[in-house]
Amino acid sequence: MTSTTSAPPAQQPKSRPGDRIFAGTAKGAGILILVILAGVAVFLISESVPALTASADEIPGDGGLASYIGPLIFGTLLSAVIALLVATPLAVAIALFITFYAPRKLAAGLGYVVDLLAAIPSIVYGFWGIFWLAPRLVPFYRWLEENLGFIPFFAGPVSSTGRTMLTIGLVLAVMILPIVSAISREVFSQVPTLHTEAALALGATRWEMIKMAVIPYGKSGVIGGSMLGLGRALGETMAVAIILSGSAAGITWALISSANPQTIAANIALQFPESTGLAVNTLIASGLALFVITLLVNMLARWVVNRRSDFSGAN
Amino acid sequence: MKLSTTTRAAAVSAALAATLALAACGASNEETDPATAAEGGSGEELSGTLVGAGASSQQAAMQGWTAGYSSVQPDVTVNYDPIGSGGGREQFLAGGTDFAGSDAALDEEELALAEERCGESGIFELANYIAPIAVVYNLEGVDELNLSPEVLAGIFNQEITTWNDPAIAADNPDATLPDLPITPVNRSDESGTTENFTEYLVAAAGDAWPHEASGDWPVSGGEAAQGTSGVVSAVGAGNGSIGYADLSQAGDLGVANIGVGEEFVEPTAEAAAAVVENSETLEGRGEYDFAIELARDTTESGNYPIVLISYHVGCVEYEDQETADLVADFMSYAVSEEGQQAASDAAGSAPISDNLREQAQGAIDAITAAG
Numbered sequence: 001m002t003s004t005t006s007a008p009p010a011q012q013p014k015s016r017p018g019d020r021i022f023a024g025t026a027k028g029a030g031i032l033i034l035v036i037l038a039g040v041a042v043f044l045i046s047e048s049v050p051a052l053t054a055s056a057d058e059i060p061g062d063g064g065l066a067s068y069i070g071p072l073i074f075g076t077l078l079s080a081v082i083a084l085l086v087a088t089p090l091a092v093a094i095a096l097f098i099t100f101y102a103p104r105k106l107a108a109g110l111g112y113v114v115d116l117l118a119a120i121p122s123i124v125y126g127f128w129g130i131f132w133l134a135p136r137l138v139p140f141y142r143w144l145e146e147n148l149g150f151i152p153f154f155a156g157p158v159s160s161t162g163r164t165m166l167t168i169g170l171v172l173a174v175m176i177l178p179i180v181s182a183i184s185r186e187v188f189s190q191v192p193t194l195h196t197e198a199a200l201a202l203g204a205t206r207w208e209m210i211k212m213a214v215i216p217y218g219k220s221g222v223i224g225g226s227m228l229g230l231g232r233a234l235g236e237t238m239a240v241a242i243i244l245s246g247s248a249a250g251i252t253w254a255l256i257s258s259a260n261p262q263t264i265a266a267n268i269a270l271q272f273p274e275s276t277g278l279a280v281n282t283l284i285a286s287g288l289a290l291f292v293i294t295l296l297v298n299m300l301a302r303w304v305v306n307r308r309s310d311f312s313g314a315n
Numbered sequence: 316m317k318l319s320t321t322t323r324a325a326a327v328s329a330a331l332a333a334t335l336a337l338a339a340c341g342a343s344n345e346e347t348d349p350a351t352a353a354e355g356g357s358g359e360e361l362s363g364t365l366v367g368a369g370a371s372s373q374q375a376a377m378q379g380w381t382a383g384y385s386s387v388q389p390d391v392t393v394n395y396d397p398i399g400s401g402g403g404r405e406q407f408l409a410g411g412t413d414f415a416g417s418d419a420a421l422d423e424e425e426l427a428l429a430e431e432r433c434g435e436s437g438i439f440e441l442a443n444y445i446a447p448i449a450v451v452y453n454l455e456g457v458d459e460l461n462l463s464p465e466v467l468a469g470i471f472n473q474e475i476t477t478w479n480d481p482a483i484a485a486d487n488p489d490a491t492l493p494d495l496p497i498t499p500v501n502r503s504d505e506s507g508t509t510e511n512f513t514e515y516l517v518a519a520a521g522d523a524w525p526h527e528a529s530g531d532w533p534v535s536g537g538e539a540a541q542g543t544s545g546v547v548s549a550v551g552a553g554n555g556s557i558g559y560a561d562l563s564q565a566g567d568l569g570v571a572n573i574g575v576g577e578e579f580v581e582p583t584a585e586a587a588a589a590v591v592e593n594s595e596t597l598e599g600r601g602e603y604d605f606a607i608e609l610a611r612d613t614t615e616s617g618n619y620p621i622v623l624i625s626y627h628v629g630c631v632e633y634e635d636q637e638t639a640d641l642v643a644d645f646m647s648y649a650v651s652e653e654g655q656q657a658a659s660d661a662a663g664s665a666p667i668s669d670n671l672r673e674q675a676q677g678a679i680d681a682i683t684a685a686g
Binding site: 060130131134135157159160161162163241242244245246247248249258259262270271273274275276277 | 371398399400401402405496498501503504505506507530531532535536537538539540541545548549552553554555556
């Protein structure tokens, strides 16, 4: 701690009880979060050990741990990536519209509505997805199969209920939209007025101004927001559990059929209530895999943001 | 979620406190209370808390039982935690609960543990909850559908893929079957319904069903939905879908008649109770262990073989008198005509037959406390 007061150098800085108590609680809170994280990691690892060391035919499905968890990891990543691909451009467009195009009154209202999307419980999204969205997507999926069926993504047979990987990707996209757009909006509104006005003064149109001044400045923020959204999409449980028809035997790229790989979190929610013994350890081992994936995603996001910040003009 | 009846126990707070302590520390408590000593089901006023856990399949029935029982014994609280059959058996064997609800009878390993939990006299297992599982379908223009076990297995094994398949037509000579793909719907969560349905297919369909019985649906590639409600709504959503669900939840969906012997039997409460009554009790278990081997492959007329049964499992000998009285009294209510009607109203289950009731009452009368 450096002191810039004009006190004589020999004298110690005066320490009041309030300072000490506040410093102590702040430090305690910081340590607590590490302890909790370590506790979760220790629990997951110690409870996974029986599944990790068991022989292949004791694991549910008889194929060993890797073939049990592999398709789950694939399903988790696939649904989250679809969600991100759909949500990010949409969220950036919403944020740009609210910050630069919308009349001020409309902008405030619209921002509020988008934030409201974040407050809807995921089980409600689940019901919306299964009863409203999924049946309405079936004709669209039929069209996709007829016209684009040669692409492995849209191979048939089409699900008759619409409870598919693409549907869950879209529902997850709606769920992560508010996070990504809120953070994007925040960084876009922080673009220095000097940058935008300089661009406009040089004869740039509004689109050119956004392209040259706003996007480069906000890039790292948008990526950070997307990674937060990705974290939510990876761990989403209830909506996936009730919407997705996860009955595939292994890894499949078909997005619009009844046979889809299940996601880790939804699989745990579905199988845990009637599981005992080693089956529970296996589920916890899959939870450990999810923990590692989210950790990697967060580290990747941090790395990307740090790398980008050198060029963003923020410094 | 816990189910509980209202407790009005101010006057008997001392007794209640003792029972709560017993419930909490389970088998370790050897205290007996001669004041409330009575052989089970005597109709005298009891008070205390009874703790059970287990199968979620009988949760709705248990709600009916606890509600009905509270009018008989207002001072008794029955808590039932629907954590699942496996968890229920585990908790009961560890001494954490007074009784368990389970979709499956205890296996040999668990019976050995039960001897530790309950002593020499062993356990009782009573099939108090019988629920017919219906094969539900959604097919425009077809109001009645007959399916023999082999055809049913072929459909769910995805060998028979269109509704106008000759095998289905052979079972339904009068119906006009459309040229529509079949979407078989199964449970995505592990469940007793799936276990019983696959057990039936293994027993009745022969080579047409090459998979083993399991609580996890063994065929991949079908439409998978969460819970009974999920299956029912998935079948309702897609024309040409077929699935399996509790009969009481079938709603507006078509319900298929299942081939038994030469005829096709409609799932009804009576037909389901009949098959349980005609099934053999498993040999070589305790005197009051009425675990049964369901006659899935029955050919008897009027028997509907796709049923889910859920047991009540408890000790024949409890360590204290109070728990013994409470268990015996509650079980007496559950098997009584009134209790079975309450379960049927709440869960749509099939009331057990008089013979089964007599058999169960024999076991309940034998419940005692260690002296």
